[in-house]
Amino acid sequence: MAGRSRRLEQVSATREALLAAAEKLFAEHGVHEVANRQISAEAGQGNNTAVSYHFGTKIDLVRAILRRHAEPIEAGRLRMLEAVGDSTDLRDWVTCSVRPVTDHLESLGSPSWYARFIAQVTGDPALHAVAAEEFKTASPSMRALQDGLNRCLPHLPAEVHAERAAMTRHLITQMTAERERALADGQPTFRDSWSATATGLIDVIVVLWKAPVTREP
Incomplete structure (x- = not known):
């Protein structure tokens, strides 16, 4: 149970980091000028597919x-x-x-x-x-x-x-x-x-x- 709780907390923290990173990059450069890998890097995520995994398109x-x-x-x-x-x-x-x-x-x-x-x-x-x-x-x-x-x-x-x-x-x-x-x-x-x-x-x-x-x- 504790392991599941920690996992949910990690997922929530990752989503928040990706949202904050995307908001910043979209604000500064425009939505279409920013690639998912840039958002992942800004959020400190090594996985370039993190955005599509957590949010889809x-x-x-x-x-x-x-x-x-x-x-x-x-x-x-x-x-x-x-x-x-x-x-x-x-x-x-x-x-x-x-x-x-x-x-x-x-x-x-x-x-x-x-x-x-x-x-x-x-x-x-x-x-x-x-x-x-x-x-x-x-x-x-x-x-x-x-x-x-x-x-x-x-x-x-x-x-x-x-x-x-x-x-x-x-x-x-x-x-x-x-x-x-x-x-x-x-x-x-x-x-x-x-x-x-x-x-x-x-x-x-x-x-x-x-x-x-x-x-x-």
Whole structure:
């Protein structure tokens, strides 16, 4: 029994090492530029087949990394949504979009690679759909968030709402990736903390949602 327990611990530790190594390399170089043997080497594994043994395909590995971070982000968003309740203040709902992500990034310390990993994956046409599917599955709170935004902005046409939701995602993804990269490289950042970064993003995104809708002639 003790031997089985140790074996399970070893398997878990190996998986975690491979996930961390893959996240770092994917963030720095892009998913398609990294070979499984490079991930194994970064994780300190002598077996070049370790990635395929533990995860299967590279897409499966990407999914595993996404799920690794989805749980704490979702938990944070659910807590914020509970506090917001039935608010009709747009800023409350935008905060629920932004702060679960920045809070999680702060919890990772520095250097971290998650924000840059997300930027790589969502910017890749072959992986964008994978990420979208994982976010939808792992984050049921996003439906409540969408409903809250709809209540605050009932005049927005559905297609404009969808467009501005996409703009919101891009802003969060790119600005957090830029800050994460600057921190890792020891470069100056626009704001002195993740919390302040969230505040700046929220300020801009609130204005984005409130922008007029101009119809083409």
